[in-house]
Amino acid sequence: MRMDRWAGKSAIVTGVSSGIGEVITEKLVRAGVNVLGLARREDKLQALAQRFKSAKGKFCYLKCDLRNEQDILKAFAWVEKNFGCIDILINNAGVLFLNSFEDAKTDEYHILMDLNVIAPAICIREALKLMRKHKNEGHIININSIAGHQAVIGNMPVNLYPASKFALRAMTETLKGEIRAKNDKIRITGIHPGVVKTDLYHTLSEATTDMIYNTMSFLESKDVADCVMFALSMPSNVQIDELTVSPVMYKNES
Secondary structure, eight states, X not given: OOOGGGTTOEXXXXXXXXXXXXXXXXHHHHTTOEEEEEESOHHHXXXXXXXXXXXXXXXXXXXOOTTOHHHHHHHHHHHXXXXXXXXXXXXXXXXXXXXXXXXXXXXXXXXXXXXXXXXHHHHHHHHHHHHHHTTOOEEEEXXXXXXXXOXXXXXXXXXXXXXXXHHHHHHHHHHHHHHHHHTOSXXXXXXXXXXXXXXXXXXXXXXXXXXXXXXXXXXXXXXXXHHHHHHHHSOTTOOOOEEEEOOSOOTTOO
């Protein structure tokens, strides 16, 4: 995949401390992109900084709570001050609570919508400001979910999770319209993976997580990261609007 034109450019990736975000970050810095990684677990961020010391691109990080708007604003200010601008935004962070509507807690609703909808919207807003200010060709990629297309995921009680992912898909489509109207040289891509073996399920019990992985086929983080690199590697006149990525089949099918 041709990533030469992104060498020396800068990116913000959210949720880099594990899973999809970690693998995306590794692929970007190995390709020469300078990455500011955002996550809450500073020990994980420090470990990544050590691992990527010899990479072609720089890896820097900020401990960031994406539910805190000031943390997000500080991250974008840091990028402009230290990298000059932002060329790539990867909205990757998200959360899932596996409860029925009857058992769901209101606090979980707020956390889910803050992380899955509001935080990406703030990041997009700030990225657009910098991309337009510096008149650069940018690319915004929203890591969504198959739940952004179908509200029912097997037998899992996912309550508001699909609603948040439908919202992120609508946000992506709305953004495309705004960019088109302003004739910006900014591309926008939505990536919709099926079940991925990641830390997204850290809020669930071990028994529930095992049930998901033992009854369904799943993707690896690398599969989703490869889709990100594919979208980025397209010529500047080509936009991958959306990619839906699924494992081949459910394990319980015969």
